[in-house]
Amino acid sequence: MYTLSSKIKLAAIICMVVGAIGLVYGFIAAPDTVEDVEAMMASEHHGEEHATEETHEVNVEQIPGGNTEVDNIEHTEDNEAHATAADHAEAGHGEEASHDAEHMEHILHQLQNKPWAALYVAAFFFFMISLGVLAFYAIQYAAQAGWSPVLFRVMEAITAYVLPGGLIVFVILVLSGLHLNHLFVWMDPEVVAHDEIIQNKTAYLNVPFFLIRAAIYLGGWAFFRHLIVKNSRKMDDATDLSIFTKTFKLSAGFLVFFIVTESMMSWDWIMSLDPHWFSTLFGWFVFASMFVSGITTIAIISIYLKSRGYLEFVNNSHIHDLAKFMFGISIFWTYLWFSQFMLIWYSNIPEEVVYFIQRMNDYPLLFWGMIITNFLFPVLLLMNSDYKRVNWFVVMTGIVILCGHYINVYVLVMPATVGESWFIGVPEISAVLLFGGLFSFIVFNALTKAPLLVKGNPYLKESKHYHY
Amino acid sequence: MASKVLHAIYQDDDLLLQAVKQIREARYHIGEIYCPFPVHGLDKAMGLAPTRLAITAFLYGLVGLSVAVAMMNFIMIEDWPQDIGGKPSFSFLQNMPAFVPIMFELTVFFAAHLMVITFYMRSRLWPFKKAENPDVRTTDDLFLMEVDAANHNIDDLTRFLYDTGASEIRLIDNK
DSSP: OOOOOHHHHHHHHHHHHHHHHHHHHHHHHSOOSHHHHHHHHHHHTTTTTHHHHHHHHHHHHHSSSTTHHHHHHHHGGGHHHHSOHHHHHHOTTHHHHHHHHHHHHHHHHHHHHHHHHHHHHHHHHHHHHHHHHHHHHHHHHHTTOSSOGGGHHHHHHHHTTHHHHHHHHHHHHHHHHTTSSOSSGGGOHHHHHTOHHHHTTTTTSOHHHHHHHHHHHHHHHHHHHHHHHHHHHHHTTOSSSHHHHHHHHHHHHHHHHHHHHHHHHHHHHTGGGSTTOOOTTHHHHHHHHHHHHHHHHHHHHHHHHHHTTSOTTOOHHHHHHHHHHHHHHHHHHHHHHHHHHHHHHHHOOHHHHHHHHHHHHHOHHHHHHHHIIIIIHHHHHHSSTTGGGOHHHHHHHHHHHHHHHHHHHHHHHHHHHTGGGOOOSHHHHHHHHHHHHHHHHHHHHHHTTSOSSOOSOTTHHHHHTOOO | OOOEEEEEEESSHHHHHHHHHHHHHTTOOEEEEEOSSOOTTHHHHHTOOOOOHHHHHHHHHHHHHHHHHHHHIIIIIIIOOOOSTTOOOSSTTTTHHHHHHHHHHHHHHHHHHHHHHHHHHHTTOOTTOOOOOSOGGGGTTOEEEEEEOTTSOHHHHHHHHHHTTOSEEEEEEOO
8 A cells, every 4th residue: 555655745735835825826826807907018018018008108198088098998898890981080199099099908908818727727737647547447448458567556546536537627617608807708798799701600609508518528528547557456356357358348438528528628628719720630630649648647547656666566677568558649749730830831721820920929939849749859768778678768758748748738829828928827837736735735645545466357467478 | 520419309399498597507508499389488598698689670760760750851941841731831840730640650661670670680680591401390390409519528418418318319520
């Protein structure tokens, strides 16, 4: 049995508290009004934008009637309806001021989204890890793998985060549905009213159906996870193979359910952030990201537990196998990333390519840096068979892969929610700390719930003597 | 005086592996072992050095990648940078996504083919090569081990091989 070390517990709680404080600060620091944004921008770019500020002030002074500027700001709430040609004709200079106010309004929405998006990215990232592990675990059962049963308890512990992590994501989605944030632009009725493309999608993209779907995915995953893990515990005292056969069928059923719901989940939770854009291999792309992060997490936690002397039956051939998966699925992720990018880049259809133009212009470092962390680094470091057996090599590569896939989720979510106002600052890091702490607390706590070696699995003996 | 070798024939691979261990412990020198199929762990038991074929494949892959990059850069960017369907042929990086499929395929092509050719050369395999087969049964169901007689007592060595489980032992003049 594993006993939760007080150090991990303390570190997890500190992470959660610091993360929560940072997030609260992030929400408080987010601007409430356009004036806040103007003050922030003025203090940030005082030197550079001095000239433009002056002309701006002059324009305001020249506007006939003192209230014009305020009017314009109000108009931009539903600018397309009210900022009519008559308005522009009336006040020639007002047009410029209106444009400026529109811009400020735009920045305001982005900055208000920032802490929400940071929360959402981190919540989804850690949830995705545990979901990826659940898929991997089910594949091990369905494929009747002979090497992995000694790692089953580690995988089970990581999947313990599926339910709480999924609920947190669900709560964020509900809050979005209640219009507490502007993460999903199609949830804003005023935007939809002026957007024919979204109007044509409302049969799928409407809040009640969206939440029902999310509940079905999460409920299904949590339910399958509960059954499979319950069977695994029951198998410990089994005298025959009936429970194993049942779990085998259950895992196969889960995988069918998973691949459908995972694909739809990626449309709902991530692709619908950009409701004008669509891609057919998107579900696979998100899956590859969650799969490789999940496998990496299994490897890191297994190496940690082994170094503490808890997994004496895990040898370096098991680590070698996990590292091979990390290597292979990293390449698979890159293949999907490139397939999606290259097809859109090559055909260059305006309605599709804006997605990448935005990312390439506003997130160049993260967008291209992902190739190094998620492809070049694991490929070059894990290509050598001997290196895959060296624990610190696997851990180091694993940390880089996890950072890379956090950036992947970040670049999926942020351009649609905060646009060019992105920054990896206090709210982003705090959200990672908060969910990282919660994740490790739940996972390591779940490890204490059952012996670290399964019993009654027909492949257990093979797995204990596994050698590659 | 020609050197002599003993050909010991074994009936199965377990016996063979055990014999290899005993013979190496007794400090006799094993020349070649002929098997009808790969015996897992035989190279380790014989103490053979690990293959470096994978390293050569990696280097060949780098050669293939360089060939692809140099070729595409020269043809598409330097020699005749035409506007083909609006693709940006101003610099290699700008048009790189279009070259990646070729870069990938040539990397794999060079790595695979040059590695195979390296394997053939290192193992001295080619068409019309005279088969080096001391006993035709080794391609079907028997395992043959060549042990150097050197200056050991032939009778002792024969007895020792017999004790390791050899079913036939023959003294051969090594040409």
